[in-house]
Amino acid sequence: MKQGALLGGSASDRHLLEDALKHLHESEYAGTSATLASLAGALSIPLEQAGLLLEELLQTKLANPSGTSVQLTDAGRDEARRIVRAHRVYETYLARETGIRADEFHRHADAAEHRLTPEAVDALADRLGRPRYDPHGDPIPTRDGNLPPRRGVSPLEMPDGSHALVLHLEDEPASVFRAAASAGILAGSRLHILGRRNGCLRVSVENRECELPQAVASALEVEPCDPPPPMRPLSSLTKGESASIIYLSPTLGGGERRRILDLGLVPGTIIRREFDSMLGTPTAYQVRGTTIALRREQADRIFVEL
Amino acid sequence: MSTPKDILRAAEKLRWELGPHFQDDIAAKVSGAATALAGRYVRNPSDASGPSWQRRLDLILTGRWTGLPAMALLFAIVLWITIEGANVPSGLLAELLVDKIHPWLKTLALNIGLWPWLAGLLVDGVYLSTAWVVSVMLPPMAIFFPLFTLLEDLGYLPRVAFNLDRIFQKAGAHGKQALSMTMGLGCNAAGVIATRIIDSPRERLIAIITNNFSLCNGRWPTQILMATIFVGALAPPAVSGLVAAASVFFVALLGFACALGSSWLLSHTLLKGEASSFSLELPPYRPPDVLRTLYTSLIDRTLFVLWRAIVFAAPAGAAIWLIANISLGGHSIAWWMVTVLDPPGQIMGLTGVILVAYIVAIPANEIVIPTILMLTVLLSGNANVNSPGAGILFETEGHVLHTLLTGAGWTTLTAVCLMLFSLLHNPCSTTLYTIYKETGSWRWTGLSAALPLALGAIACSAVAAAWRLLAF
Incomplete structure (x- = not known):
């Protein structure tokens, strides 16, 4: 690929160039324009250094000037999507196969994206079943560099009383991501927009009400969806009571979700609460003729009909 | 008009529409289809939850008040059968391998004209320590592992994980660690292998590194010996067994x-x-297939572990013989090692001999006590005890042992600290090798050795300091 041209300087120079490409790509994808100032801001580097980076990108024909802003060339876009692909595939790997905390995915992937060769990324993607979306709900560029156009709107633009499906949760800054994640909101969550109060957006997610500060709400991208059927968590069943599973929270992710699906806890399954462990949790449930023990934290995130 | 390429391109485009969780729908469809098929062709005579005695048994074995006593009782029985049951076959094996074959081999080696040092190295060193490991290790493992597998087959062990999960969850670990730790009571190497049932790599590593804290079969004899001749002896004879x-x-x-x-x-x-997910299937209770259990536990667990132990014990036997028989500057290597390690040993309430024994007997905890005895006699020149010679492992009767050890300066403190150190020290080399094989990392292997060793050094030193301060 274009690596030969890029690999002029040291490894950290190459990292900066790749980060600059990512920034140009991100701006293009979001429909905003990338400038010298936005580049310096995104990479937290002085303006002169950003200038040198831009010059290098222009010289190697990865970017073209367009008025006051800079745009990717086709070659530059390919290169940028290769890096974005490495980042998102690696985050998917972290989410599915390691115990690393969700708010640390980004940091690890930022290091890995510069290290992984395209072949290694492809091999990793093959192992993961060629995922299309990363754990934050972002589409992963295919190996040919295809990426669907951005869709979705800010939840702030949704009318009160509407229902919205979260498509994307921005993972930067980490504090905003953590705030959303701790409210139980991830890509795939269904929000009920209740209203606005003191600049906060009041939403209900999985029967819990919470208030999202402006910064957190604008880190989300949503699309309108149908209202979900009324439901309650599996943990609210009483001993011996049966109900049909209707929904698995997106907070059950990665290997945990796969395992639960593999055990047959899929929407439509009848489940009955059996008995609690000696210490109160986990609890044994009867599903399809087998007894499965689940921790309280999991039973809280599996929903059954009301 | 639509070539395969067009179709592929259209499919690729459509896949974006599926969203991140389309696997849910596939899984639901697959399960639904399977359920429909099963409903058509499988007859289910009883209620899906199984016979009611199963449920009653579960209520007892996982009950709030009955779960813990039932668990304690079952494990006490398993350990008691193992320890008591192993005594006789261990004695027989020792008589055969140590008392009969060893002298015969020694005579044979000398008769065919082997140099005495080579005969000593091979017969007294390599053969004897291997024989020792086999006779001490084989019977308890041949009893413990089948019993363990029986509990597993009965369906009880998953209930142990179910019962204890909350405690492990609080520690940031997985409930199935209860199973690998129970397995560790038999052998830590087997316990480390048993951690394979934990899916999450992070929680599996925790289970591997901490498995050594399960007191394995090889260490029970040391514990029981110290408890009997030192700790139990403090109590009136009527209750001394109980105290021990x-x-x-x-x-x-x-x-x-x-x-x-x-x-x-x-x-x-x-x-x-x-903290990863915890989803554990609790299989129905069922009568175990005893023959298959015996076969798999003997072949997969017992013989496998025994073979590894033998591979490591043989060179250790040579090392033990050599340090006792090679002299440097008028003293044996063992003397030098003991002299150097005595000061740190004393700080920890132990002796130099004990530390040296733990270093050379790293292949198997079983030979720690015989090595201590051999070194003690070698270095104190105690004529009251009938020692077979330098570098030759042996054991002896309780009261003789007490005299021998107190003669070498042992007190109750030494015994208590030895019990602590026997629990808290690096895993044997068989286990370390297994940890390396399972983790593929020298770093985690190193940590697995350093963590218990550091804990042991701290615990022993603290107990010794407190003991001396209070001047028992």
Whole structure:
């Protein structure tokens, strides 16, 4: 690929160039324009250094000037999507196969994206079943560099009383991501927009009400969806009571979700609460003729009909 | 008009529409289809939850008040059968391999004209320590592993994980660690292999690193010996047996606490991360297939572990013989090692001999006590005890042992600290090798050795300091 041209300087120079490409790509994808100032801001580097980076990108024909802003060339876009692909595939790997905390995915992937060769990324993607979306709900560029156009709107633009499906949760800054994640909101969550109060957006997610500060709400991208059927968590069943599973929270992710699906806890399954462990949790449930023990934290995130 | 390429391109485009969780729908469809098929062709005579005695049994074995006593009772029985049951075959094996074959081999070696040093190295060193490991290790493992597998087959072991999960969850670990730790009571190498049932790599590493805190079969004899001739002897004769048993039980319990404590420590420092899922199938209780159980547990677990132990014990036997028989500057290597290690040993309430024994007997905990005895006699020149010679492992009767050890300066403190150190020291080399094989990393292997060793040094030193301060 274009690596030969890029690999002029040291490894950290190459990292900066790749980060600059990512920034140009991100701006293009979001429909905003990338400038010298936005580049310096995104990479937290002085303006002169950003200038040198831009010059290098222009010289190697990865970017073209367009008025006051800079745009990717086709070659530059390919290169940028290769890096974005490495980042998102690696985050998917972290989410599915390691115990690393969700708010640390980004940091690890930022290091890995510069290290992984395209072949290694492809091999990793093959192992993961060629995922299309990363754990934050972002589409992963295919190996040919295809990426669907951005869709979705800010939840702030949704009318009160509407229902919205979260498509994307921005993972930067980490504090905003953590705030959303701790409210139980991830890509795939269904929000009920209740209203606005003191600049906060009041939403209900999985029967819990919470208030999202402006910064957190604008880190989300949503699309309108149908209202979900009324439901309650599996943990609210009483001993011996049966109900049909209707929904698995997106907070059950990665290997945990796969395992639960593999055990047959899929929407439509009848489940009955059996008995609690000696210490109160986990609890044994009867599903399809087998007894499965689940921790309280999991039973809280599996929903059954009301 | 539509070539395969067009179709592929259209499919690729459509896949974006599926969203991140389309696997849910596929899984639901697959399960639904399977259920429909099963409903058509499988007849289910009884209620899906199985016969009611199964449920009653579950209520007892996992009950709030009955779960713990039932668990304690079952494990006490298993350990008792193992320890008591192993005595006779161990004695027979020792008589055959150590008392009969060893002298015969020695005579044979000398008769065919082998140099005495080579005969000593091979017969007294390599052969004898291997024979020792086999006779001490084989019977308890051949009893413990089948019993363990029987409990597994009966369906009880998953209930143990179910019962204890909350405790492990609090420590940032996985409930199935209860199973690998129970397995560790038989052998830590087998316990480390048993951690394969834990899916999450982080929680599996925690289980591997802390498995050594399960007091393995090889260490029970040391515990029981020290508890009997030192700790139990403090109590009036009527209850001395009970006191000795209680002290061993306490050490095993301390091991459990250390495992939980270090799991917590690891999951909050080096192995930080999300607590993974816990979904455990609780299979119905069923009568085990005894023959198959015997076969698999003997072949897969017992012989496998025994073979590894033998591979490591043979060179250790040579090393033990050599340090006792090679002299440097008028003293044996053993003397030099003991002299150097005595000061740190004293700080820890132990002796130099004990530390040297733990270094050279790293292949198997079983030969620690015989090595201590051999070194003690070698270095103190005690003529009251009938020692077979330098570098030759042996054991002897309780009261003789007490005299021998107190003669070498042992006190109750030494015994208590030895019990602690026997619990809290690096895993044997068989286990370390297994940890390396399972983790593929020298770093985690190193940590698995350093963590218990550091804990042991601290615990022994603290007990010794407190003991001396209070001047028992």
